[in-house]
Amino acid sequence: MTTTLTALPFTYGKRLDDLEVLGKSSLLRSLPIQELSQFVELLDQVALPPGTCVFREGDAADLMYFVLEGEARIRRGSLELRPVRAGDSFGEAALLSAGPREITVETDRVVRLARLSRSRYLSFVANHPRAALHVTQALAACLAAQVTELTDDVRLLAHQRSLPRHTHVRIRRLDDDLTVPTGTLVGTLLPREHDGVPVVGGIVNAKNASLEKAIVADATLSPLTLATAEGRGVYLRSAALVVLEAARRAFPSASFHMGPPLEMGQVVVVSGANGDAGGDRAALVARVLAAANELRAEDAPIREEVWATDEARVHFAERAANANGVNGVAAILLARRESTVTLATCGETITLAMGPLLPRAGMIGRLVLDPHPSGMLLVLPDLSPYMPIERGVRIDPLATERTVPRYDGPMTAPTRRWLEELSVTSVGAFDAFCVAHRVPELIRVAEGFHEKWIGRIVDAICARRHELQVIAIAGPSSSGKTTFIKRLTVQLLVEGIRPVSLSLDDYYVDRDKTARDENGEYDFEAFEALDASLLRSQVGALLARAPVRAARYDFVTGKAAPEGGRELVMGEGDVLLVEGIHGLDPQLLAGVVDPARIYRIFVHPATTLAFDRLNVFPPDDLRLIRRIVRDRHQRNHDAAATIARWPSVRRAELRRIYPFLANADVVFDSALVYEPSILKTYAERYLLEVPPDDPTSATAYRLRKLLDPFVTIYPDHVPPTSVIREFIGGSGFEY
Numbered sequence: 103m104t105t106t107l108t109a110l111p112f113t114y115g116k117r118l119d120d121l122e123v124l125g126k127s128s129l130l131r132s133l134p135i136q137e138l139s140q141f142v143e144l145l146d147q148v149a150l151p152p153g154t155c156v157f158r159e160g161d162a163a164d165l166m167y168f169v170l171e172g173e174a175r176i177r178r179g180s181l182e183l184r185p186v187r188a189g190d191s192f193g194e195a196a197l198l199s200a201g202p203r204e205i206t207v208e209t210d211r212v213v214r215l216a217r218l219s220r221s222r223y224l225s226f227v228a229n230h231p232r233a234a235l236h237v238t239q240a241l242a243a244c245l246a247a248q249v250t251e252l253t254d255d256v257r258l259l260a261h262q263r264s265l266p267r268h269t270h271v272r273i274r275r276l277d278d279d280l281t282v283p284t285g286t287l288v289g290t291l292l293p294r295e296h297d298g299v300p301v302v303g304g305i306v307n308a309k310n311a312s313l314e315k316a317i318v319a320d321a322t323l324s325p326l327t328l329a330t331a332e333g334r335g336v337y338l339r340s341a342a343l344v345v346l347e348a349a350r351r352a353f354p355s356a357s358f359h360m361g362p363p364l365e366m367g368q369v370v371v372v373s374g375a376n377g378d379a380g381g382d383r384a385a386l387v388a389r390v391l392a393a394a395n396e397l398r399a400e401d402a403p404i405r406e407e408v409w410a411t412d413e414a415r416v417h418f419a420e421r422a423a424n425a426n427g428v429n430g431v432a433a434i435l436l437a438r439r440e441s442t443v444t445l446a447t448c449g450e451t452i453t454l455a456m457g458p459l460l461p462r463a464g465m466i467g468r469l470v471l472d473p474h475p476s477g478m479l480l481v482l483p484d485l486s487p488y489m490p491i492e493r494g495v496r497i498d499p500l501a502t503e504r505t506v507p508r509y510d511g512p513m514t515a516p517t518r519r520w521l522e523e524l525s526v527t528s529v530g531a532f533d534a535f536c537v538a539h540r541v542p543e544l545i546r547v548a549e550g551f552h553e554k555w556i557g558r559i560v561d562a563i564c565a566r567r568h569e570l571q572v573i574a575i576a577g578p579s580s581s582g583k584t585t586f587i588k589r590l591t592v593q594l595l596v597e598g599i600r601p602v603s604l605s606l607d608d609y610y611v612d613r614d615k616t617a618r619d620e621n622g623e624y625d626f627e628a629f630e631a632l633d634a635s636l637l638r639s640q641v642g643a644l645l646a647r648a649p650v651r652a653a654r655y656d657f658v659t660g661k662a663a664p665e666g667g668r669e670l671v672m673g674e675g676d677v678l679l680v681e682g683i684h685g686l687d688p689q690l691l692a693g694v695v696d697p698a699r700i701y702r703i704f705v706h707p708a709t710t711l712a713f714d715r716l717n718v719f720p721p722d723d724l725r726l727i728r729r730i731v732r733d734r735h736q737r738n739h740d741a742a743a744t745i746a747r748w749p750s751v752r753r754a755e756l757r758r759i760y761p762f763l764a765n766a767d768v769v770f771d772s773a774l775v776y777e778p779s780i781l782k783t784y785a786e787r788y789l790l791e792v793p794p795d796d797p798t799s800a801t802a803y804r805l806r807k808l809l810d811p812f813v814t815i816y817p818d819h820v821p822p823t824s825v826i827r828e829f830i831g832g833s834g835f836e837y
Contacts, residue, residue: 129240147214154209158206163195166197169215173187174192176206192205196220270284271283275322287313295327302328302336304324307321313458332800336458339363342480344469345469348393350449351393352393357373359371360715383473391471405448407447415432430528430714432530451715453717467483526544529712532812559703560590563599571700572701574681576686577705601678601679605682609634610631611633629684638692644678649669650671686702686759703769711778727778728829741792778809780816780826781826
């Protein structure tokens with residue numbers, strides 16, 4: 103919004119040298135003294151302090167300005183165009199058209215301006231046609247010079263790019279064959295909705311693309327909608343960028359960055375803003391939300407800009423480095439092989455573009471910002487209808503986040519502290535640490551930290567050893583539960599506690615008796631897929647010190663053997679260890695074990711590194727990459743099959759696992775800061791094996807880009823007891 107200015111008549115406090123300055127203007131210097139005097143009568147003047155926005159890009163244009171004294175700067179988006187000083191003019195197009203401003207002008211020091219409105223100019227044309235003709239000719243020459251300068255700049259930037267080989271390209275769009283001009287934008291070829299779901303991008307040659315991507319070669323094209331995880335990622339990423347720009351506007355001196363992305367929202371981590379908000383978190387949230395809604399109402403542009411890598415590195419290096427003197431984005435760009443990099447911009451906020459974005463803030467629906475222990479919780483209600491939840495059933499995927507932050511548990515805060523002590527606070531800082539030959543140190547410290555926290559969990563169990571009967575362990579797919587249980591078992595035995603293990607995977611009912619989901623497929627994640635009555639009966643017998651032959655499930659034949667497993671018996675001081683996806687569900691052992699005598703552990707990777715203020719390595723993608731590597735490396739299942747299965751896995755987690763996270767006594771963060779670099783060694787090839795025409799290839803391509811900034815590390819220094827060994831092989835435990 104343009105700053106409100108107090109205007110005075112030009113003659114007020116008029117200085118003789120003001121007329122001299124105006125006379126040197128390219129618009130006015132051809133006027134005879136009499137005509138110049140007639141023109142000056144149309145002007146008024148304003149004085150502005152440093153840092154004032156004269157007008158902003160997108161504002162309605164009505165005034166042009168002459169600089170009498172001082173200096174201002176002109177920019178478009180984040181691009182600095184030129185300074186303007188005494189004798190210069192700007193905003194000339196306002197005299198001809200009332201269209202929106204194409205530039206932003208801000209003062210660098212105290213500035214005095216003479217200004218002319220379009221209405222007064224039109225009056226001047228009517229009353230002084232001869233003088234107006236001279237001004238109009240000069241105005242046309244000025245605008246022509248600006249167009250020439252712009253053309254030269256474009257030619258300079260594009261001189262290394264060859265011209266298109268064809269003026270038209272062929273597009274295969276779903277069932278249509280099209281021929282369109284080269285450079286046609288994706289969004290012009292796609293509907294606003296597909297199958298009743300909003301379109302937020304396109305899939306061009308099996309790669310996700312922005313609606314404003316120009317098509318320059320023959321391609322296949324299909325819509326990217328909110329019905330897919332990739333489409334929801336576009337929407338969330340765009341909303342998060344708008345919120346960061348809104349936070350910058352509301353609290354320019356504070357620090358805001360995004361936490362890991364969630365299903366339909368994201369945590370906004372805040373520091374340094376409470377003072378500006380008077381210590382009132384609700385006031386902070388309200389001001390940022392108001393600024394975000396202004397951006398939506400303005401339909402502020404969200405741009406993807408291609409910068410020279412060196413130019414972008416200098417830009418980010420000039421920004422404040424972190425407390426340890428390392429600028430993470432600049433460090434990433436220092437190691438970048440490509441000569442260009444795509445950046446995402448909204449207003450003055452500039453970040454790495456880690457995926458397609460919506461082109462304008464107005465395309466984002468309702469935003470909700472709630473107070474959160476780390477700052478704010480961004481919630482996007484418009485995503486809810488498209489979440490992969492059971493048909494006819496709606497749950498709030500962020501309900502747990504509001505009560506027990508999923509990525510901010512008791513273990514993650516110390517994790518962040520020791521990473522800060524090592525100066526490893528971003529992907530770029532991690533890469534710099536590796537290049538400094540400190541990989542073995544980082545691996546040893548990360549593994550030692552895991553061991554320390556397992557020891558603390560055992561200490562908590564020992565403190566309650568006389569009352570505890572059951573340790574229940576749950577976690578989502580590829581969370582590292584198996585290795586965690588092995589390591590926990592070792593430390594329990596050191597303390598003289600023998601765990602007797604039951605796996606819920608052995609208590610499935612016969613496959614033909616398994617409940618089916620809304621698609622008619624077997625729902626193995628449903629609680630009803632377990633023979634819960636048999637489990638409770640055997641748990642009750644074990645706790646009564648009676649011998650039990652555990653159940654066993656044959657995954658090949660799909661048949662259950664109620665007593666086909668090992669014979670188990672619990673002795674004095676032993677504890678029953680039950681693990682599986684329903685481990686925290688209260689109904690699992692209802693009526694058999696007093697809830698107060700159960701110690702519940704939730705295992706999942708939580709602490710991942712940020713690329714910049716907007717982009718964080720998603721923990722759910724870390725689990726997917728773990729699973730891709732394990733399935734391909736150890737089970738010979740290709741990456742495409744694993745990716746195709748992942749949406750149903752995620753749906754089951756949202757329905758069956760995360761709603762019970764609040765029941766956990768402790769959350770074990772199984773993430774290892776160095777593991778993306780280890781997984782990259784294997785995952786790059788496995789992801790390249792996905793055929794280009796496979797429906798999963800867009801996700802495979804995105805995962806490759808996600809891993810690309812990490813320095814590759816070979817697993818030589820990874821100990822055999824590490825969680826990562828569960829996925830890459832070479833574990834010291836038998837699975």
